Structures are given as structure tokens and as C-alpha cells.
Amino acid sequence: MPELPEVETVRRGLLKIAKGRKINAIDVYYGKTITNDVEDFRQALIGQTIEDIDRRGKYLLFRFSNNLTMVSHLRMEGKYYNQPIGGPIDKHTHVVFQFTDGTELCYHDTRKFGRMTLVETGDEKTVGGLKTLGPEPTAADFKLAFFQDELGRSRGKIKPFLLNQRHVAGLGNIYVDEVLWMSKINPEQPANSLTPDQAAVLHDNIIKELAVATKYKGTTVHSFTNAFGDAGGFQERLNAYGRGGEKCPRCGAKMVKIKVAQRGTTFCPHCQPLVED
DNA sequence: CGAATTGTTGAGCG
């Protein structure tokens, strides 16, 4: 469930518990988490120091002293936590990095969907979705003209369009429902049918919503916690996601939950009407 | 006990 605000929150936590630490040993309990050869991965990183941790979209980039970068994607339920070496792990702890200072960083993932890939720094673009990842959802990177151009070339529904990381990085199911609600746009509206005003409002809301959610340290739904095990604070500010059957916070009409592109989708039929041609 | 849940890739189709 981690979308951009949650991944950024994790990154900030990792800076405090992992940056500057030197790896003394690595235990791998579930090999598929690592897409490289596991032995190559271990040999390349043992003895190296985590110099910095960056983020691109929902991808974490661990920068190592030997010009290597570990790309880590949490997918559904991946999470990192630290503890003294030898602390408790369970059957969902798949990788443990032991540091020379007596602490260890554990990667835990109940669904086993998350992946780590080690590449030469600068070659990150060869990793999975980073090849085609769209701009960061910031005013500096995410240009309205680009967004309008992409919208115009897509006949698909706006919700799957926004979930596609090629168009803009960082949105997932929760924040797509939120920004569409804020923008009063129906999730099934064809992307190329949005008016210029709607496109501009949507563009601004994507930037604002993700920035505000990041400020609140993300949304805790089901299981998300940051690197310290704390809950995020944004879930109390959600207006659409998880509110199927409830009253719309804006107009009081009953919110509806449907499936769009195989995903649970909540919206207000009154505020977000489908506009036919 | 089947359905729902989530992000991303890749196959298949037109």
C-alpha cells in the first residue's frame, strides 16, 4: 500500500537508522526478494557503507560507497525496521542487513511482492519500472503542458491512466480516489474528454495532495507503518478512499464503491458525475 | 471458504 507519501516517509526514517552504517553481514531468508544472484548480492554489499538513500516515485535508492545502488520497491506490504543484532524476526522477515555498530536493518514483507535489485549507480534506469517512470509529482517536474498532452492521447479511463506510473509517478489506489474526488472528476471519465480546466485542477490537486499527505507522514491503512513502527497521520483526512456507503464530506450524497480497472474505487456520484459526449 | 485487497509487469489483442 505504500504510495509516494508513505515511501518518502520510510526514506526519511531510513536516513536516521541506516545512513552511514557499514554492512557486516547479510542474511537472506527468501531469495526471490533479491532479483540478482543472491550470493553476488551479498558479496557486493558486505563491507560497504550506506552513503545515502534517495527516492524516485515509489522506489527507494540505497547509495553505497562502492558506486553501487540498491533499488528497493516495497510493493504492497514491504517494510523496514531496525533493532539490535539478533532481535526477533518472523517468517515474513526476508532479508537482514547486519551493521558493524551492533544494529541490523530488517526487511519484512507478508506478501513477498517487494523486490531489491543491485545495479551500478547511474544504471538505475535499467531496473523494471524506472525505465518508463513519469515525472515526480512536483511543480518543478510535473508540467501541465506535458500532462494535458498525455491526457489527450489516451482514450482509457482517467483512473487507470493515473495509476499508470508513466504519466506521473507516485499515485496508487488511495490517492487516485482522493485527487479525483477533490477535482470532482468521475473515475471512469475518458482521459481525453477532460476539459482544460479539469486537467489543470487535477494537475494541481495531484501535486498538493501528495505534498500534504507526505507532511502528515502518509496514510496508515491495514498495515503501513514507517521505519519506526509509527502510524501515519493522513488516514483521518481521507475524503473518498474507504468511505463507500458513507455521506460525501462535501455534498452529503451517498458515496458509491465500484470496480474500475479491477480496483476498488470510491467516489461521489453527485459531485463526480460521468459527463457523456 | 470464496472474495477482496494492493503495484507492477508482461502477454495478448487490435
Add this chain to the structure above:
DNA sequence: TCGCTCAACAATTC
């Protein structure tokens, strides 16, 4: 070649 749809992945909760 491109864009869209859908299956697959995995495990837990309801």
C-alpha cells in the same frame, strides 16, 4: 509499434 485490458504474483483478512 502503440495503447489498452487482463492475468499473474502472494498471503492475509473478512
